[in-house]
Every structure is written in structure tokens, then in C-alpha cells.
Amino acid sequence: MDGFTLVLWGVRLLFLLLLYLFLARVIRALLRDLRAAARETVDRPGRLVVLESPGGEPAVGRSFGLDVITPLGRDVNNAIVIDDQFASAEHAVLTYRGRSWYLEDLGSTNGSYINGQPIDGVAALGYGDEVQIGQVRFRLERTRT
């Protein structure tokens, strides 16, 4: 086997090797991404901590674990029951979709607020943001693991 053939051999094997090197790199990146996502999934869903509650129901300092969909309102069917005269029966819904939280006002009389701003329909919010329903204020927090 002459030199040309040997080098050609090497080049061909190197090409196959590079294909796999690329594949290995890509898969490593995928796994890293999946691990990061897995950590995030553990963090999710977050929790709502009551900051201010004039009526005492819910009590200040209480923490509600959140589902993917958490309805809030005065009606007892809500996941978080807000006993406040300015809250509607079905006031708002907090949803976790993808990687973001959204607050949707369900046409309440007095509206819902994020960081003091009234929302129009639906609005995104992040950890640390404050949600106000009637006179009750909450803060969205990351669940500790």
C-alpha cells in the first residue's frame, strides 16, 4: 500500500471521525440544555406569598403553592380564596405556560394589578413581581428546592 493510499485512508477516517465529533458536541450541548431544563422544572411552579391582606383571609405571610393553572377569587371553588369585598367571585387566573407566568383577569369588577399597574386581559409576570387582587397583595416567588 503506497503513501497516497495511506493518506487517503487517513483523510477518509478523519472525515468520519469529524462527523462523530460534531455529533458528540451537539449531543453534549443538548444534554446540558436538558439538565438546565430539568432544574427549572423542579423550580416550577412557584408560590404566591401574601404581603398584605386587610380582611385577614388569606393571612399575611401565608404562602400558596401554585399549579399550572391557579384561579383566584372570592368564590370557594377557587384555588386561592380571597375574602375581600373588592374581589370578584371569579377574579383572575394565574397560569404557567412554557417558562413564563401569566395573569389573566376574568373580567373582574375592580381589575387586577401587576406591580401596581392594572392589566388589560392577560399580562406576563416574573418572579418578584407583585400581584394585587382587590386589596390583597401577593408576591410571586420561586419555590425553593
Place this chain on the structure above:
Amino acid sequence: MLGPAGSNRPIGPTTIHVAILLSVAFAILAGAAGYWGVVRSQELARSPDDAAVIAAARTVPRGRILDRDGTVLARNEADENGELFRVYISATVSQVVGYASRIYGRAGLERTYDAELTGLAGDPLTDAFAKFGAERYDPKDLTLSLSYDLQKAAIAALGKQRGAVVMLDPRTGEVLALASTPTYAASKLADPATAAATFEALRDNPAQPLLPRATLGRYVPGSVFKIVTAIAGLGSGAVTPETTYPEQPRAERGGLLVEGFRVRDGHHPETGSEALDFVGATEVSCNLWYALTGIETGGEALVDYARRMGFGAPIPFDLPTAVSQVTNGNGTDPGGFVDDVELANAAYGQAETFVTPLQMALVAATVANDGELMQPRLVTAMTGKNGTRAIGAESMGRVLSGADARAISEAMVQAVEGRLGRRFTSGATVAGVTVAGKSGTAELGGSGEPHSWFIGFAPAEEPEVVIAVLVEQAGRGGEVAAPIAGQLMTHWLRGGG
């Protein structure tokens, strides 16, 4: 929160199922790629249908094909474009060597050993390296056990008749001659200039010159099949050489009643009144003794002994072979016979029994080689760049004991050399040598002449050559096939050596 958990459950888990399903599907693809590319790789890449093999055929010189004495049977010539085509020594070897035509593909050894002749085949490791190399092809020269001299003689002996001759060395399985007539000019098929006209003429010829009768022709065997019955009967212990049947002499006149059907015989005026033993029955070719032996032996043992000699499946050989059969196997009796009538008729080679001349040569070879059958073969060596590789003899196993084989051999000697045998089987003798053999006259049921058969070997004491001769619709075996056998065995033992 039961409702919402159901209707708005996250899409994640189901997506993971989808991902798993797709991964499995792709794993199946990888498995399939491995199957075709590794498991079936050697077989497919060497097949004559492979594009690389076809492409190489145009440019790479094929290996030559030589006979046992070094005579070149197949070589290459270049046409005006520099593309190569095959030239063959003569039409006598066409049914063995076959042809390699650019247009009509390959046949015979040219097909079986296409990859080796082209030089594509090697061991897998060499292949893997050769793929990347510039010198990809290593065509091999094939050396055959065939004797061109004997082959020519066999074709000449058959003359204008349709038939086949198989001659082999029973000790090694080496095929010495494998003649089929009519034959054809393979060179004209391989030459691009004459290929088309030649092929059309051959295809339309009613004598079917392209058919290798020795390996692919299936014929009613007639009395030569009695040797198979003898092997099964003695081998299974159902009969001994001393076995006689008291009802046989009477049946010579009135016929033998088997399940209401009369098996008739009656051409033994001199022995008609005696109850014959094995040797006597073989000498005069007594159908009734063999019919009774067949029933005594039973269908199962008969079929089983035949199978040990290659019946019921293609014979492992360098050329494609037709399957020889004892019975259709449609019946419910042991061995697949319909009833004892069929068994009785099959025992002396009529009924639904069909054989190839090569198969009958193997039957004779079994007896000649003391009961052990050697696998027939044509290619004895391959010569490439890296030297010559010899291909050794292989056994197909012991069929029956040496004592039984010798008993049959003695009976076959009597059938050729005995007082009465000489009359039936004139001309199979070789001067100065004892010949063992059995002739056959295969009735075809219609008005046509019977097939003429002879199988045998010589010298009977230390057999060196086995022969099977078939001549289509030529008359009595003893009168047509036997003289051809005698002449060819003489040629081999005296002249060819």
C-alpha cells in the same frame, strides 16, 4: 383541581413518548443499515447483479479458467474499444464453464465464481482495506478438476443425441467430465458482435442447448434407481444379500399383486422359475425383487437413504443443480408415498421418481467409495496475486457401511460382467479391468423410446472413476448408454490417466 389537571396537563410527557417512539424508529433504521451493510454485505456485494461487479467486468481482466492439465478453457480478448470479452476453447465446455456476456449476464462457473474471477472477493479484512486502495481488483484464475480431453471424448460419444455424461473420481469428488448435448458456442454469446443473434437462435431452439442436462435435467431413472433401493434396503437392514421372495417366480408370469394393482415383469426366460437373491436380481434387473424390497424397506427408509445422497435438495456443487426426488411427497404413507403401489414402482425407478444425471453419479460414487459420499466439485484451486489456494475434498457423510457397499458393488459387477448381465449390458466393459454398473431403461409411458441410462465405476476393486450416462429417448440402457460408458471409462483409465 381534577378538571384542569386533566384538560390542561402539560404537553411535555406526551412529547417525551413521541420522542421515544421516533428514537426507536431510527434505531430500527440503524439496525437495518447494519443488516444490509454488514450481515448481508459479502453476499450482496459479490453477487453478479451487483453494479460494481458489472462495471468491473468491462474493464478488469477476468481470471482465466483452466482444466486439470492446465489447458486454458476461458480467456479474455479486447474489442476495438479496449473493452474486454471472453473467448472459450470450444463448445464442449459451455455447459460447465458457462459464459460471461455483457448483454446476457453470466451462466455456469462464470456466474458462480463471478466475484472471484472479477477479483472482488477476498476475506472481509482484505476487502475492507482494498476498498480504499487503488488496486481494488485481484482476479483469480480457476483450476478445474475437469479433463478437457475426457470432456471432448464425452461430447463426441454422445454425438448428435441429447444426453449427459457425468464422470467423477469417487475418492475425492472431483468431476472429470460433465457433458451435456446439444451444446452451444459460448464464445459467440460473449462476443458483443455476435451475442444478440446467437442468443435469439439458442433461445428459440427446441432442443434447449442452453440447458445443462447433467445438472439441471430431471429424468425418470428406470432400473438405475435400483441401486438406491439396494442401498436403502441393505443399509437399513430390511433385506440382506441372501433375501429371496417365494412369491417372485410366480409373479413373473402373472404379475405381482400390490394393493389390487398388478406390477408386471417378465423378461427373464432363463431365471423365471427361481427365487432370486440380491445378486441374481441385480444381474437380470428383476423389477419384482426390487418392488418387494422397496415395500420391505418402507418408504421412510428409502427416502431417507436417498436424502443422504443428495435427493430432496439442491446438491452442494459449483453449479446450480435441480432437485432429484423419490416421490412427490404428496401422499400420507411414510416418506410421502401415496400408497404401496407407488412405493413398489418407485423402488425400480418408475412412479414419480425423477433424477439428475449428476445425482445418479453420486449414487454410484457412494457404492464405489465404500459407502462414504464425497461432495462433487469442479474447482480445485484459485490462483491470484497472493499465490494459489487449493480447495480440498469434503465428505457429505457416510451413507452405508463398507460391507454393504461392497455387497452392492459385487452385484453391480455381476450386472456387467456376469453370464446374464453381459447380455443385458453389452459394451460397458473395459478390457483388462473389472467394471461394476447398472443399466436402466426408463419407460416414459407414452409411445416414445425410453431414456437410456447407465451408472457404474471401474476398476471395481479400487474404483478410480464413476460414470453416469443418460441418453434421452434412445432405447435400452444396455444397448445405448452402456457402450458409451465403456468407451469413456476405457479412455480415462487407458489414455487419460
Place this chain on the structure above:
Amino acid sequence: MTVGAPSAQPVAPSLPRVLGQIHPRPRWQELRLLVLVAVALAIGSVSLGAVRTGTFGLYDPWGLGIYLGALFASHVAQVLAGRRTDQILLPTVAMLGGLSLLLMERLPQELVVQRFFGTAFGLAEVQLIWLVGAIVVATTLGIVVRSDSWLRRYKYTWAAVGVGLLLLTFVLGSEINGQRLTLQIGPIAGQPSELLKVILVVFLAGYLSENRALLVEQDTRVGPLRLPPLPYLAPMVAMWAIALGIVVVQRDLGAALLFFGVFLALLYAATGRVSLVIIGMILFLLGSAAMANLFAHIQTRIAIWIDPFADPLGAGYQVIQALHAFARGGLLGMGLGGGLPEIAGRPPIPEIHTDFPLAALGEELGIIGVVAILGFYLVIIQRGLRIGVAAADDFRSLLAIGLALVIGIQAFIIAAGNLKVLPLTGVTLPFISYGGSSLLANALVVGLLLALSDKGVEPPPPPQSLSRWRRLTRRGAA
């Protein structure tokens, strides 16, 4: 970490506003992977060149240069756009496209000759033009698309466009090899089914995201199966009818298989209901059986699949030659340019550049190479599904999952056809097969996936399904 605004001073008065909006964001991962792609393709090109020319050097350096240039231009454009989009998709697709380019360069160039502006272009040149076009399409979509409302809102319009395309192909399409796949309008010829698959996914994502909750309801029982309200099964029946229609009208088994496969997988992803999938499969099997009885060409296809060796020089020829190609390739392959023996100047498989590129690559790169290629497709599928799972709402999720499935299932169908795992159908191998329609449609898919992978954009519209669910539960509670 943040990179400052571009330091270049505005040259024209209108530019500052444009440049002011540019917030470049580095994409190191993508760059690293693209460099690896470039090195691999260069080595591949040398390997091909050594066989072709007998010396070690790049084979067709201009072609490779243009291709890699387009890739890096795409990378720079995405860096400048500053979006947080996926960084793995583009390099993976680029690797497949590069393999396609190398393959087209080594096939006989006369297989395809097209004239643009009076100049004749051969197979590799035409493919290069389409590849660059595909990169442009994918990059543009990945940068520009920030809202999905144009897809979300008009799903029925899209469905109508799709059906219209189908009908148009039926009426105006030209018939090739008994298949009515190509639509020619003026100088532009294309295969609408390639575009149709994207439209289908958009429609299905819209429909399923809206009716997910209802499809999960189980109020109809058929034997052991619990089904959603019957009216909601209508689209399934419609899909079934469309798939069969494609078989009847276009004689395109592959597209029918692809559409129905994507539909069932997406239906399962959306609802998690195995019963729906089983019903779908039963419908498909019944339909297939009926089709096989009605049409001879389908019977032929199936007969070839079961035993191609029955007619090695006729019907089974292509399939057998493909298997031979894999067999010749073996584990390590013959090397680029080393395989595919030409008989009288033609490759052994006539449709090698469209229907059998995997067989060609299998011969030259071996099983090792084929497995790597299959791995690349799995990576693309994984990225698509991942983008789908992380998407902000159901529509985006299902859209991304559907787009990934389109690529994955299509690659599976044709690869399986090449390997005799399924009957051979005439779909293309995404990113590798020759063909403008196929490359551009798949670029559309990649571009949309890139856009969907960016979560920092427009929030999805209010979840209507939620209000609908509330109405349902209230009814249930009452």
C-alpha cells in the same frame, strides 16, 4: 457580558435609528459548531478531491466556499439581530446540507441541468443555489418572525390555501412516472406537497390547541374505547380523507404516509389519548387495504417491498441496487467518490439524487456514516420537540412539535424506503435530497423553529381554552 452598541458612527442620517435598534448577542455555541462543520466539510472535500483528481486539495473550493460563506453570514446576521434563538439547529442542518453538497458534487453533473439567464448549471451548482436560498429563508424567518398571530389567527385560511394547492396540482399538475406531484406555473415549477406539509402543521397546531380540552373529554364509548365527543373526531376523518385523496389524486404514497403520521403523532402529543391514535391507525390500515385493492401501482409497490429480488432487473431494480450500495459500503464505506460504480457512464440508480441519497451516502460513508446522519436527524427532532415543550402556549408548542415531526417522519419514511424497512415512496430526504421545493420548504420549517425558540418575544394571546374550560367545569359542578 453585554456587548455595547455598535461603535460605527452613522454614515447616513437615516441609519442611526436602524443601528440603534441593533443589540448584538454573541452565539458562541453556534460559532463553535459551525467551525466544526466547516472543518469536517473541508476534510470531506479533500477526501473527494483525492479520488477525483489524484492530488490532495479541496474539490470545488468555490462551491464549498460559497456554502460556508452563506452559513457564516447567517451566523453573523443572527448575532446582530440579538435574538435568543436556538444555536444547535442551524449547525446540524448545515452539516446535512454540506453532505448534500459533497454528494451532488460527486454524482454525474448531467443528472440535472437547468438554465438560469442563459447559463447552464449542473447538478451541484443548482443544488448550491437552492442551499444558499434555504439558508437565506431560514435565517430571515429566524430573525424577522416575532409574532405568530399571522399563523394562529388564519388557520382556516391556511387550510383553505392547502386544499387549494392540492386541487391546483390535481388540475394543472404534470404527471411524472405516474405521479402527479409537480406544479408548473410559468417558469416556476415546484412540488406543492412540500409546502403543504408546513401548512398542515400550522392548521393542526391551531385546531388542536383550541380543542385540546375537549378532545380529552371522554363521553362516547365504543366497546372498550372511550372517545371524545363525536363531532370533534371530524377533523380526524377529514385528515384521513385528505391522506387517501393524496394517494388517489397524486399517487403520492409518501406524502399521505407523512401527513397522516404527523397528524397522529401530534394528536397524541396534544391529548395523550392512545385510543385516538389506535382509531387513526385502524382507519389508515383500512384505507390502505382498500387502496391496495383498487390500485395496481400500490400493489406493485408492496410486492416490490416484500420481495424485490423477484424481479431484479425490472420493478425491483432500484430497491435492489440501493441495498447493494449499502452492502458495498459495508461498515466504513468506500470513501467519498469511491463508490457508485458507473455502468456506461450512468450511476446504477437513476433517481439517486432525489430518492436514494441515503443509499449513495451509505455506500461512500458506510454504516458508520449512515448512523451519524440518522443521529443528525434525531438531534433536529430533539431540538424541535424541546422548543415545543418550552414554548409559551399550546399553539406554539404544537406548532414546534409538528414542525419537528414533519422533518423527522419524512426522514424516517424515505430512509426506511431505502433500507427496505417500508415500501419505497417518493418523498425526499430532508436537507440532503436534490430539489428546490424540498430544501426551501424544510428551510421554512427550520426558520419557524428558530423563531419559536425565542421566548423573549410577544406573549401569546389570552388563553381562550381556559375560559372554555371554566364554562365546562361550571356546567359540571352545577
